[in-house]
Amino acid sequence: xxxxxxxxxxxxxxxxxxxxxxxxxxxxxxxxxxxxxxxxxxxxxxxxxxxxxxxxxxxxxxxxxxxxxxxxxxxxxxxxxxxxxxxxxxxxxxxxxxxxxxxxxxxxxxxxxxxxxxxxxxxxxxxxxxxxxxxxxxxxxxxxxxxxxxxxxxxxxxxxxxxxxxxxxxxxxxxxxxxxxxxxxxxxxxxxxxxxxxxxxxxxxxxxxxxxxxxxxxxxxxxxxxxxxxxxxxxxxxxxxxxxxxxxxxxxxxxxxxxxxxxxxxxxxxxxxxxxxxxxxxxxxxxxxxxxxxxxxxxxxxxxxxxxxxxxxxxxxxxxxxxxxxxxxxxxxxxxxxxxxxxxxxxxxxxxxxxxxxxxxxxxxxxxxxxxxxxxxxxxxxxxxxxxxxxxxxxxxxxxxxxxxxxxxxxxxxxxxxxxxxxxxxxxxxxxxxxxxxxxxxxxxxx
Amino acid sequence: xxxxxxxxxxxxxxxxxxxxxxxxxxxxxxxxxxxxxxxxxxxxxxxxxxxxxxxxxxxxxxxxxxxxxxxxxxxxxxxxxxxxxxxxxxxxxxxxxxxxxxxxxxxxxxxxxxxxxxxxxxxxxxxxxxxxxxxxxxxxxxxxxxxxxxxxxxxxxxxxxxxxxxxxxxxxxxxxxxxxxxxxxxxxxxxxxxxxxxxxxxxxxxxxxxxxxxxxxxxxxxxxxxxxxxxxxxxxxxxxxxxxxxxxx
Numbered sequence: 001x002x003x004x005x006x007x008x009x010x011x012x013x014x015x016x017x018x019x020x021x022x023x024x025x026x027x028x029x030x031x032x033x034x035x036x037x038x039x040x041x042x043x044x045x046x047x048x049x050x051x052x053x054x055x056x057x058x059x060x061x062x063x064x065x066x067x068x069x070x071x072x073x074x075x076x077x078x079x080x081x082x083x084x085x086x087x088x089x090x091x092x093x094x095x096x097x098x099x100x101x102x103x104x105x106x107x108x109x110x111x112x113x114x115x116x117x118x119x120x121x122x123x124x125x126x127x128x129x130x131x132x133x134x135x136x137x138x139x140x141x142x143x144x145x146x147x148x149x150x151x152x153x154x155x156x157x158x159x160x161x162x163x164x165x166x167x168x169x170x171x172x173x174x175x176x177x178x179x180x181x182x183x184x185x186x187x188x189x190x191x192x193x194x195x196x197x198x199x200x201x202x203x204x205x206x207x208x209x210x211x212x213x214x215x216x217x218x219x220x221x222x223x224x225x226x227x228x229x230x231x232x233x234x235x236x237x238x239x240x241x242x243x244x245x246x247x248x249x250x251x252x253x254x255x256x257x258x259x260x261x262x263x264x265x266x267x268x269x270x271x272x273x274x275x276x277x278x279x280x281x282x283x284x285x286x287x288x289x290x291x292x293x294x295x296x297x298x299x300x301x302x303x304x305x306x307x308x309x310x311x312x313x314x315x316x317x318x319x320x321x322x323x324x325x326x327x328x329x330x331x332x333x334x335x336x337x338x339x340x341x342x343x344x345x346x347x348x349x350x351x352x353x354x355x356x357x358x359x360x361x362x363x364x365x366x367x368x369x370x371x372x373x374x375x376x377x378x379x380x381x382x383x384x385x386x387x388x389x390x391x392x393x394x395x396x397x398x399x400x401x402x403x404x405x406x407x408x409x410x411x412x413x414x415x416x417x418x419x420x421x422x423x424x425x426x427x428x429x430x431x432x433x434x435x436x437x438x439x440x441x442x443x444x445x446x447x
Numbered sequence: 448x449x450x451x452x453x454x455x456x457x458x459x460x461x462x463x464x465x466x467x468x469x470x471x472x473x474x475x476x477x478x479x480x481x482x483x484x485x486x487x488x489x490x491x492x493x494x495x496x497x498x499x500x501x502x503x504x505x506x507x508x509x510x511x512x513x514x515x516x517x518x519x520x521x522x523x524x525x526x527x528x529x530x531x532x533x534x535x536x537x538x539x540x541x542x543x544x545x546x547x548x549x550x551x552x553x554x555x556x557x558x559x560x561x562x563x564x565x566x567x568x569x570x571x572x573x574x575x576x577x578x579x580x581x582x583x584x585x586x587x588x589x590x591x592x593x594x595x596x597x598x599x600x601x602x603x604x605x606x607x608x609x610x611x612x613x614x615x616x617x618x619x620x621x622x623x624x625x626x627x628x629x630x631x632x633x634x635x636x637x638x639x640x641x642x643x644x645x646x647x648x649x650x651x652x653x654x655x656x657x658x659x660x661x662x663x664x665x666x667x668x669x670x671x672x673x674x675x676x677x678x679x680x681x682x683x684x685x686x687x688x689x690x691x692x693x694x695x696x
Binding site for chain 1: 495496497498518519520522523528529531534535537538539540544548549552553556588605609
């Protein structure tokens with residue numbers, strides 16, 4: 001055994017290592033993939049779970065918060081029907097006109113998924129089958145240690161990934177309907193699930209991908225999900241995520257997005273639940289004249305902890321980046337936002353801006369925000385803003401003076417607050433579905 | 448009838464209204480004039496039920512109903528409407544959504560049916576046209592980017608939609624040019640009716656040449672120090688408030 005493994009000390013860390021040793025032989029993949037897995041696990045063994053002394057994890061002490069790690073679900077899961085899936089999604093999401101790909105407990109349910117719509121216009125398969133003989137484009141992305149080096153969560157993902165979606169869209173192909181990747185968890189006992197998606201858009205290709213996590217499970221599911229996205233020159237992608245899991249769930253997510261020249265990447269993340277969330281996004285501008293937007297809304301209640309951490313790397317000139325995040329926090333929920341923008345010396349004429357606003361609905365709620373700029377180029381336009389506050393009593397009084405009851409008035413103001421981020425979503429039906437998710441959250445919380 | 452008796456109001460522990468008495472019968476328009484700091488806006492806010500305005504003594508009733516027992520939204524349902532001196536901007540709330548939510552809330556509280564979408568659109572369009580409010584303005588978030596005059600017209604539009612029985616206008620003329628004052632006044636005058644009482648709060652006489660009051664009251668240092676007919680407003684315009692400020696001091 002690798003001597004470095006001795007650095008693992010906590011119960012959860014040891015459980016991750018033990019689980020890997022026990023199940024690794026059954027995990028999918030060619031020999032090269034198993035090498036990747038072993039490397040990744042050694043990487044994890046060197047770092048262990050990050051604690052608050054690691055700057056990027058200052059507000060989310062994963063070492064302290066994960067008190068155990070769970071094994072993947074054993075054996076055959078329940079057979080779900082398409083109706084089960086649509087019901088779990090809820091009416092708004094179910095009504096979206098999408099290519100549906102369904103993962104049940106971390107495995108692509110082929111019978112419930114539309115896997116053949118691409119035809120000759122690219123490649124689409126489950127990650128489990130792609131890993132058996134990984135094509136170069138896939139292997140390159142999986143092995144990319146440049147983005148997010150020393151990342152324990154990503155290491156665990158690579159080591160344990162059971163399935164996911166491997167998608168390559170050929171040059172000049174536009175996929176009209178959004179591809180909706182559904183993650184459903186049916187577990188009744190604690191399980192650990194690691195899924196990995198790799199999405200590669202070749203030159204001038206266009207696609208929309210929606211990842212939803214709205215599982216019916218109320219068990220302690222630890223979900224580690226990573227998406228590797230690359231856009232070749234002139235490609236464009238909408239990338240959306242909806243996450244509404246139970247209070248006992250843990251959701252650790254890593255998006256790594258590499259943008260070539262003249263690409264357009266437009267992302268939105270909505271978090272409306274989940275006990276512990278870490279949404280990490282690495283966005284790299286590698287070619288000139290690329291445009292990237294990452295926006296989001298997070299809504300937390302009870303003792304939920306929602307961490308959004310962004311790393312934006314401007315490595316090429318003339319790129320534009322926008323980030324707008326809105327957080328609504330009730331009860332003893334805690335929101336964390338970290339946004340680091342790095343502008344390298346060659347990235348002249350960079351235009352990069354981040355804005356995050358927290359709305360605290362309770363005296364026990366907390367919002368920690370840390371925008372960061374690191375700029376080495378001398379001709380750039382960069383800015384960041386961060387605010388945190390409560391509902392404006394003057395606005396509330398105005399609405400009430402017009403006959404609108406207090407709860408409805410509050411709800412309207414919160415919707416308006418979140419709406420300023422939601423309106424950045426181009427796809428109208430998805431925007432409306434998310435608006436409905438916000439209203440649903442509010443109806444549940446404040447009537 | 449609006450009946451205010453011996454009203455004492457404190458804000459942040461400081462007494463602003465100090466035994467104010469006034470009666471406005473249905474069908475009448477009364478003006479409240481007075482120097483800055485006399486308590487005019489405090490009276491407006493207390494009528495609408497704003498927090499932080501603490502009534503320490505006295506009473507306010509509207510048609511016999513104790514307003515002080517009611518929350519701001521209950522007062523609106525009971526027919527009270529305050530046209531704000533400084534209407535707030537609410538980014539993210541579409542004007543039409545707001546108007547519809549408010550109208551339906553008030554109708555529901557009054558036991559009336561909600562309006563259907565076409566009916567609602569028709570009513571809003573009619574009333575907006577009369578106030579020369581462009582349909583463009585209705586598409587924007589509430590009051591966001593509106594000029595002072597547009598905001599005040601928006602207030603009168605809301606008043607016309609909600610059909611209150613007691614209208615309180617707080618400095619509705621402030622910040623308006625003469626054309627805007629005329630448009631707003633016409634809107635207000637159109638709402639005068641035997642069933643409706645109005646309290647028009649203003650610093651200047653100008654507004655009262657358009658909205659001609661039945662009675663004029665002078666508020667100084669938290670109480671009514673003089674009442675008269677519409678001629679009183681003209682007299683104040685000439686003499687100013689100096690004598691009342693001295694009287695208060």
